[in-house]
Amino acid sequence: xxxxxxxxxxxxxxxxxxxxxxxxxxxxxxxxxxxxxxxxxxxxxxxxxxxxxxxxxxxxxxxxxxxxxxxxxxxxxxxxxxxxxxxxxxxxxxxxxxxxxxxxxxxxxxxxxxxxxxxxxxxxxxxxxxxxxxxxxxxxxxxxxxxxxxxxxxxxxxxxxxxxxxxxxxxxxxxxxxxxxxxxxxxxxxxxxxxxxxxxxxxxxxxxxxxxxxxxxxxxxxxxxxxxxxxxxxxxxxxxxxxxxxxxxxx
Amino acid sequence: xxxxxxxxxxxxxxxxxxxxxxxxxxxxxxxxxxxxxxxxxxxxxxxxxxxxxxxxxxxxxxxxxxxxxxxxxxxxxxxxxxxxxxxxxxxxxxxxxxxxxxxxxxxxxxxxxxxxxxxxxxxxxxxxxxxxxxxxxxxxxxxxxxxxxxxxxxxxxxxxxxxxxxxxxxxxxxxxxxxxxxxxxxxxxxxxxxxxxxxxxxxxxxxxxxxxxxxxxxxxxxxxxxxxxxxxxxxxxxxxxxxxxxxxxxxxxxxxxxxx
Numbered sequence: 001x002x003x004x005x006x007x008x009x010x011x012x013x014x015x016x017x018x019x020x021x022x023x024x025x026x027x028x029x030x031x032x033x034x035x036x037x038x039x040x041x042x043x044x045x046x047x048x049x050x051x052x053x054x055x056x057x058x059x060x061x062x063x064x065x066x067x068x069x070x071x072x073x074x075x076x077x078x079x080x081x082x083x084x085x086x087x088x089x090x091x092x093x094x095x096x097x098x099x100x101x102x103x104x105x106x107x108x109x110x111x112x113x114x115x116x117x118x119x120x121x122x123x124x125x126x127x128x129x130x131x132x133x134x135x136x137x138x139x140x141x142x143x144x145x146x147x148x149x150x151x152x153x154x155x156x157x158x159x160x161x162x163x164x165x166x167x168x169x170x171x172x173x174x175x176x177x178x179x180x181x182x183x184x185x186x187x188x189x190x191x192x193x194x195x196x197x198x199x200x201x202x203x204x205x206x207x208x209x210x211x212x213x214x215x216x217x218x219x220x221x222x223x224x225x226x227x228x229x230x231x232x233x234x235x236x237x238x239x240x241x242x243x244x245x246x247x248x249x250x251x
Numbered sequence: 252x253x254x255x256x257x258x259x260x261x262x263x264x265x266x267x268x269x270x271x272x273x274x275x276x277x278x279x280x281x282x283x284x285x286x287x288x289x290x291x292x293x294x295x296x297x298x299x300x301x302x303x304x305x306x307x308x309x310x311x312x313x314x315x316x317x318x319x320x321x322x323x324x325x326x327x328x329x330x331x332x333x334x335x336x337x338x339x340x341x342x343x344x345x346x347x348x349x350x351x352x353x354x355x356x357x358x359x360x361x362x363x364x365x366x367x368x369x370x371x372x373x374x375x376x377x378x379x380x381x382x383x384x385x386x387x388x389x390x391x392x393x394x395x396x397x398x399x400x401x402x403x404x405x406x407x408x409x410x411x412x413x414x415x416x417x418x419x420x421x422x423x424x425x426x427x428x429x430x431x432x433x434x435x436x437x438x439x440x441x442x443x444x445x446x447x448x449x450x451x452x453x454x455x456x457x458x459x460x461x462x463x464x465x466x467x468x469x470x471x472x473x474x475x476x477x478x479x480x481x482x483x484x485x486x487x488x489x490x491x492x493x494x495x496x497x498x499x500x501x502x503x504x505x506x507x508x509x510x511x
Contacts (some may be wrong), residue, residue: 056422069486080423081277081303085347089366111343112334116376122334123326125304125318130345131367157372166369168391 005227007180008033008249009235010199011143013227014178016041018139019094024048025136026058026079026087028095032240032248034141034178035065038096039239040231056080066244088128088135091170095132096139099177101154104192104213106174107161108133108140109154116156129158134169143248145179147212162191180249181207183224188216197224255415257468259289262438266290266403269312271299273353273399273434275406275427276479279305279321279487283407283440285475292508301353301399303346303425304330305479306495311339315399317346323489324496344373344396350426352399357432364393404434407476408461409484410453411441411469417461418450421482424460431465440472442484 005013015037019027027038027049035054039062042049053059053067058077067073079087087093100123101109108129114120132138138159142149157164165172177184182198195217198207204221208214227235235245263286266272276282287307297312304319308330319330333339344352345367355363364383374380374394385391406427408417417439419427431437439461445452450459475481478488478495495503 069482078422081425082350085350088347111372116343116372118337119335122331124320125316125343126345126371126373127318128346128367130369130371130373131347133371134366134369156376157370160370164370166392168366168369168393170366 005232006246007199008245009227009232010224011178011180011249012036012040012235012245013231014183014199014224015096015141016044018096018176018178019046019049022046022049022094024050025092025094026050026052028052028093030095030097031141031143032065032244033143034096036235036239036245039063039065040234043234043238044231050077052079062239064238064242065240066242088131091136094137094139094175095128096141097129097132097159099140099142099149099159101149101151102140102142102177103151103154103161105161105163106159106177106186106193107154107157107164108159109156110158111156113155126156126158130160133160133174134166134172136171137173137175139175140177142177142179145181145207145210147210150211150213152213162186181210184215192216194218195221197222199224200226252414254413255463255466255469256413256444257438257470259286259440259470259472262286262405262468262470263289263293263295265436265438266293266295266298268295269297270402271301271400273401273404273430274300274302274307275404275425275430276305276307276476277303277423277425279323279479279492281407281421281425281476281481282307282479283405283475284477284479285472286405286438286440286470288508288510291504301349301401303349306492313340313342315342315344315349317344317349321492321496323487324492328496329500342377344368344377345371348373348394348396349399350429351396353426353429353433355396355398356400357429360398362395362397365396366393368394368396399433401430401434402436404430404437406430406437406439406461407472407481408439408441409481410443410445410450411439411461412447412450413444413469414447415439415463415466415469416447416450416459417441417466418454418458419460420454420458420484428460428465431461436467437465438468438470439466440470440475442473442475442481444469444471
């Protein structure tokens with residue numbers, strides 16, 4: 001019997017679940033834990049997922065996270081940024097991005113804090129958020145759930161949420177938001193965020209206190225499912241032998 | 252056959268105050284840093300720079316970008332400081348919109364219809380952005396991404412010949428061909444100039460992404476992308492990049508500008 005799962009491992013499995021049933025599309029995880037999740041999904045219940053090395057190559061077998069640039073890999077395809085942009089229009093992609101802020105309708109901000117004209121804190125820039133969210137499914141990963149991240153209103157809309165969906169979106173789906181405290185989705189009548197599950201050891205009150213807007217739950221909130229022994233083995237021995245996940249999620 | 256070999260100094264002599272310059276590469280990868288260094292030594296100012304931004308967006312009037320990042324250092328501190336102090340103007344768009352703006356310029360049309368941007372704050376902070384309704388399907392309303400014509404494009408390749416053909420040996424050529432085609436004039440630095448007959452010795456036909464119609468000058472600049480990466484010739488110089496990111500520009504610049 002493997003030792004019980006850490007919070008980071010629970011999060012990795014919760015991220016993997018985001019890609020369940022996605023079939024033969026590119027999984028684009030941003031961040032260590034989402035990357036572990038995508039590779040775990042491909043090794044278990046979503047074997048048709050297309051993975052990359054985080055750069056321009058499609059890899060036939062999942063690489064360990066943190067693998068050096070010259071680590072051996074089986075290359076099955078080529079996806080430089082120009083091709084990735086084409087693929088995004090085509091819709092065969094599900095990205096899990098970070099979010100410096102996310103609001104109750106799933107609007108995401110990675111651009112700036114404060115007014116855009118003269119930000120209090122300039123961040124990355126919108127990057128691909130606007131295009132991702134109107135072209136293919138998008139999920140978000142938040143390793144530090146707090147009221148400063150889960151805000152009433154984002155300062156800048158990079159990724160488009162459910163209250164701003166343009167009529168000409170090809171698709172619009174914010175699949176899930178996974179945080180270090182739980183899993184959240186938009187399966188409510190008005191597509192506002194709700195708690196889908198809380199991670200083992202986390203209470204609903206704790207999640208609510210760490211969130212700046214009210215989070216409904218449909219009935220009793222279940223616990224996020226625990227990793228199986230095989231999933232733990234894959235995470236610890238195959239996908240993340242250096243335990244990089246522990247630098248992203250404590251405890 | 253024209254010999255397009257030139258120097259960083261001669262390239263910079265082509266630039267004028269207030270021009271719009273496109274810079275190839277991506278983040279902190281394969282940026283034409285030796286030309287940028289020469290540019291910073293010159294009196295040319297008030298440039299608008301269009302870029303998948305890395306450490307190439309200092310000393311400007313305006314930046315057109317989708318993001319600015321040093322990759323291994325996710326947020327570019329000097330860019331942040333410039334934006335937060337209001338020292339520079341900005342046009343912030345989705346990275347796919349930036350591609351479309353360059354493509355429109357390369358295709359010599361005034362705009363291309365684009366889905367990215369709809370519903371996001373990009374539409375609010377760029378009041379000049381308009382939408383367009385499909386003449387074939389009235390329910391389809393898309394962003395009319397304006398062309399981003401460039402006065403000059405600056406790119407860095409792994410290999411080139413004296414005629415101005417360019418070769419990429421790394422995994423991604425980014426959008427360097429589009430930058431050149433969107434520009435009135437384009438200059439390419441490279442790690443090494445080789446005989447045209449030798450171009451295919453190091454890579455397949457598909458690595459010849461830049462043809463000589465796209466370029467007006469070629470600068471042989473070994474290490475010319477440093478401290479950004481130039482795969483497979485060299486990796487990013489993380490130590491120098493860290494110094495750049497953590498040192499006030501006034502202190503870093505004199506030292507960096509003296510490097511050849």
